Amino acid sequence: MTTSTNLMRQRRFLPLFLTQLLNAFNDNLYKNAMVLFVVYQVYDSPETETMISGLATALFVLPFVLFSATSGQLADMRDKTKIIRWIKFAEIIIMCVGAAGLVLAARGMAIETIAMPLMFVALFAMGVHSTFFGPIKYAILPQHLEKDEVLAGTGLVEAGTYVAILAGMILGGVMPIMWSIVGVILVAVVGYMVCRWVPPAPAQSEENKVDWNPIRASKSLITFTMSNPELRYSVLAISYFWTIAAILSVQFIPLAKNVLLADKQVAAVLLVAFSAGIAIGSVSINALLKGDISARYSARSVIVMAVLLISFYALCKMWDLTPAGELFTVWEFLAQPLALAITANLLLIAVAGGMFVVPLYAFLTTRVDKSEASRSVAANNFVSSIYMVVGAGAAGALGYLGIPLEEQVLVSLILCALSARLSRKLHATEALRDPENA
Numbered sequence: 001m002t003t004s005t006n007l008m009r010q011r012r013f014l015p016l017f018l019t020q021l022l023n024a025f026n027d028n029l030y031k032n033a034m035v036l037f038v039v040y041q042v043y044d045s046p047e048t049e050t051m052i053s054g055l056a057t058a059l060f061v062l063p064f065v066l067f068s069a070t071s072g073q074l075a076d077m078r079d080k081t082k083i084i085r086w087i088k089f090a091e092i093i094i095m096c097v098g099a100a101g102l103v104l105a106a107r108g109m110a111i112e113t114i115a116m117p118l119m120f121v122a123l124f125a126m127g128v129h130s131t132f133f134g135p136i137k138y139a140i141l142p143q144h145l146e147k148d149e150v151l152a153g154t155g156l157v158e159a160g161t162y163v164a165i166l167a168g169m170i171l172g173g174v175m176p177i178m179w180s181i182v183g184v185i186l187v188a189v190v191g192y193m194v195c196r197w198v199p200p201a202p203a204q205s206e207e208n209k210v211d212w213n214p215i216r217a218s219k220s221l222i223t224f225t226m227s228n229p230e231l232r233y234s235v236l237a238i239s240y241f242w243t244i245a246a247i248l249s250v251q252f253i254p255l256a257k258n259v260l261l262a263d264k265q266v267a268a269v270l271l272v273a274f275s276a277g278i279a280i281g282s283v284s285i286n287a288l289l290k291g292d293i294s295a296r297y298s299a300r301s302v303i304v305m306a307v308l309l310i311s312f313y314a315l316c317k318m319w320d321l322t323p324a325g326e327l328f329t330v331w332e333f334l335a336q337p338l339a340l341a342i343t344a345n346l347l348l349i350a351v352a353g354g355m356f357v358v359p360l361y362a363f364l365t366t367r368v369d370k371s372e373a374s375r376s377v378a379a380n381n382f383v384s385s386i387y388m389v390v391g392a393g394a395a396g397a398l399g400y401l402g403i404p405l406e407e408q409v410l411v412s413l414i415l416c417a418l419s420a421r422l423s424r425k426l427h428a429t430e431a432l433r434d435p436e437n438a
Contacts, residue, residue, distance in 0.1 A: 247412055363378050
C-alpha cells in the first residue's frame with residue numbers, strides 16, 4: 001500500500017494513471033449514455049434491447065481483434081508517449097461524431113437512418129482508439145517503474161480503470177442526455193491536455209518496420225505468445241475472465257429492466273457495484289501478495305466468483321416483486337428485501353474478479369523483455385477480444401431466442417471452471433521457474 005501511495009506522487013506514473021482514467025471514464029460515459037438512452041427511450045422489446053446491448057459491446061470490442069497485433073508492434077517500435085498523444089487527439093474528433101448522433105437521437109431526428117449509425121460509428125472508433133492505447137498503459141509500466149513497483153502500478157491502473165468506469169456509468173445513467181453530450185467532448189479535451197505530461201518512453205526495440213497486414217501480424221503475434229507457457233496460460237485465463245465480463249455487461253441493463261423491473265438508475269447502480277468491486281479487488285491483491293507477481297491466489301479467486309454467480313442467479317429467481325409504478329426507482333428498489341443482497345453479491349463477484357485478473361496482467365509485462373511488453377499485452381487484447389465478441393454475440397443471440405436472462409448468467413460458470421484450471425497450470429509453471437512463489 002505504501003508503494004501505491006508513493007507512485008501516485010510520481011510524474012513517472014501519475015500523468016499516465018490520470019490519462020487512462022479519463023480514457024476509461026469517457027468510453028463508459030459515452031457507451032452507457034448511448035445504450036441506456038436506446039434501451040429506455042427508443043425500443044420497448046427485451047429481445048431487441050438485449051440484441052442492441054450485445055451489438056454495442058461487439059462493435060466496441062471488434063477493433064481489438066482487427067488491430068491488436070499492429071498496435072502492439074507500433075507501441076514496441078515507437079515512443080509510447082508520442083503514440084498516446086496522437087490517440088488522445090483522435091478521441092476529441094471521435095466524441096464529436098458520437099455527440100452528433102446523440103443530439104439527433106435526443107431530438108427524435110432521423111434516429112434509424114443517421115443518429116444510430118453515427119453513434120455506432122463513434123463506438124467502433126472508440127474501440128479502435130482503445131485498441132492502440134491498451135497495450136501502452138500496461139507495457140509502459142516496466143519502462144517507468146522499478147520491478148517491485150510493477151504489480152502495484154498494474155493494480156492501480158486496473159483499479160483506476162474501474163473507478164473511472166464506475167463514474168462513467170453513474171453519470172451516463174443519471175445525467176440528462178444533453179449534459180452527457182457536452183461531457184464526452186470536454187473530457188476528451190482534458191484527457192489530451194493531461195497526456196502531454198506523460199514522460200517520454202522511447203522504443204526498446206531496434207526494429208523499425210511495422211507489419212500493417214492484420215492477418216499476418218496477428219498470426220505472428222499469437223505464435224510469439226503461445227510459445228511462452230506463462231504468457232499462454234495468462235492470456236487464456238484473462239480471456240475467459242473478460243468473456244464472463246462481456247456476457248454480464250450485455251445482460252445487466254436488460255436484466256435490471258425486465259427481471260428486477262427497475263429503471264435505468266437502478267441499472268447504473270448495479271453496474272457501479274460491479275465496477276467498484278473490480279477496483280477493490282485490484283488493489284487488495286497487491287496487499288495480499290506484498291508486491292510479488294504470482295498466480296497463487298488466482299484459481300481460488302475465480303472459484304469464489306463462480307459460487308457467487310450461482311448465488312446471484314438464485315437471488316434473481318427469488319425476485320418476484322411488482323413496483324407501484326411502471327418500474328422501481330432507486331429508492332424503491334433499495335427498499336426491497338433482496339435488493340441489498342443482490343447488489344452486495346454483484347460487488348463480491350467483482351472483488352473476486354479483480355483479485356483474479358490483476359496478477360495475470362502483471363505476468364504479461366514481466367515475463368518478456370521490455371522490448372516485447374506491448375506485443376505481449378496486445379496478444380492478450382487480441383485473444384480476449386475474440387472471446388468477448390463471441391461471448392457478447394452469444395449473449396445477444398440467447399436473448400433474441402428468448403432464453404430467460406437469469407439462465408443466461410449460468411453460462412459464465414463454464415468459463416469460471418476453465419479459468420480456474422488455467423490458473424492452476426500457470427501457478428505450476430511459475431513454481432518451476434521460481435520455487436519461492438510455489
